[in-house]
Amino acid sequence: MSGTGPTVAVTGLGVCGPGGVGVSALWEALATGRANHPPITAFDASGATLGAAGQVPGHTGGDGVWRALDLAETAVREALDGVGEREHVALVLGTTDPGVVPPRPGHFTGDLAASCADRTGLGGEAITLANASASGAAAIAVARDLVALGDAPTAVVGGADAVTDMAFLGLNSLRTLGPEGCRPFSTERRGIGVSEGAAVLRLELLDDIGPDSAEPLAVLAGCGLTNATGHLAAPGADGIELAVRLALADAGLEPEDIDFVNTHGPGTRRGDTAEIEALRAVFGPRLGSIPVNSVKGVLWHLQGAAGAIEAMACVLSLTHGAVTPTWGAEPVDPICADLDLVLDDGPRPLPGLRTALSVSCGLGGMNTALVFRRP
Structure with missing residues (x-):
């Protein structure tokens, strides 16, 4: 899709992560440098380089991929605020654990996007991408084309993941975790810290935004x-x-x-x-x-x-x-x-x-x- 095609706008946001629940909490965390990184209690991480993880403060719910689904639902509902008709709204989600069909123990039936669409009443296409750490961004590119090509009037798109023992301990075995979490571009950086969370954008054609709708936030x-x-x-x-x-x-x-x-x-x-x-x-x-x-x-x-x-x-x-x-x-x-x-x-x-x-x-x-x- 070329930049000369239809203009796709960002008209809503939804997020939950170590900075808290909601868009205002995210901006506050980015502005102050404060977020929630408590010790891991869901599984034994005592032998890991880093025993903490970024967690959504006060967010209750399931474990493993079920928790990822809960987090995704939280973000999607915030991004959909004010949207009434949802029959044709598409959902595209990136994740590192998309689920499998048929399910195996610990996994939900179907994949993340389909399960989240069912929970939030979305009737459009439901697509899950697993492109490693670029999954959420790749999902945004896919959803942009869905909207620009007229395959969906509205798309909710982003990514969601929980901190699972398999992923966390796997990263630890690869010596990817750093003892202080992430220190971007620092001489003292020694690896990453892992977090849970979900973030989604609502996309619509700029020309289709009605006079009674909220002002678009940005153009993709x-x-x-x-x-x-x-x-x-x-x-x-x-x-x-x-x-x-x-x-x-x-x-x-x-x-x-x-x-x-x-x-x-x-x-x-x-x-x-x-x-x-x-x-x-x-x-x-x-x-x-x-x-x-x-x-x-x-x-x-x-x-x-x-x-x-x-x-x-x-x-x-x-x-x-x-x-x-x-x-x-x-x-x-x-x-x-x-x-x-x-x-x-x-x-x-x-x-x-x-x-x-x-x-x-x-x-x-x-x-x-x-x-x-x-x-």
Whole structure:
């Protein structure tokens, strides 16, 4: 889908994560650097490098993938606020554990999107994607095309994941977990911290938004997806660069048109390095003058929901006219010494903020870039 096609707008948001439940709680967490990372009690994590995880404060519900479904439902209901007719609303969700048919012990029948659509009364297409850490962002690209092509008048899209023993202990065995959680772009980064949560955006055609509807929050101008890496477990700068260039071309924009970049920024040495290398290839020397941040220093890694909550951070930055800090980045790695990582004590006002780029990367070379702009 080209940026010259129908304009798809973001008209609603829903989220729950370590920062709390609701969009205002998310912005407060990103602004203050405070989120909920208590010790894990759902399973034995005593032998892990990190014994804590990002958890939704006060959110009760099931365990494992059932909890992911509960979290997804919470976010979807918030994004649907004010929507009456739901028969043709599509739901696209990214996750790292989509469920199976027929079910096996501990898994719900069907997949995440179908089960969540059933709970929330959505009658349109229900699609689940599993693109590793880029799942939520890839789902947004798929839903954008559903709406732009007329296959759905409205789509609710994003990602959801819970912290399960299999995923958590698997990451620990791969030495992916860091003892302090995520420290994006810091010389002291040693791995990631894992979180639960869900984040979704409501998408509609800009021309179909009626006069009685709420003002659109942003326009989803461009999407780029690649599956390219030289190693299954290590990101490749070339694949990330291509995803960004595809998104810019899809939006009909040039690199100099981007005002802000929200990175995947996981806080791993290979991940951070590959992403910065890719961004330097796209933006050249101008990268040093563009605010660049990562939300993982406060939220940690929301797995399949990571790309969706990062996209939401871009939308919120556009609506607030400000960008939030990269918490935990200091002392900064010399590879980023010339970059503006927004090392402020709170949100930085950017009155001229018009466009934002979000980059998400996953194992196996799953890379997604999304471009948002003000309506």
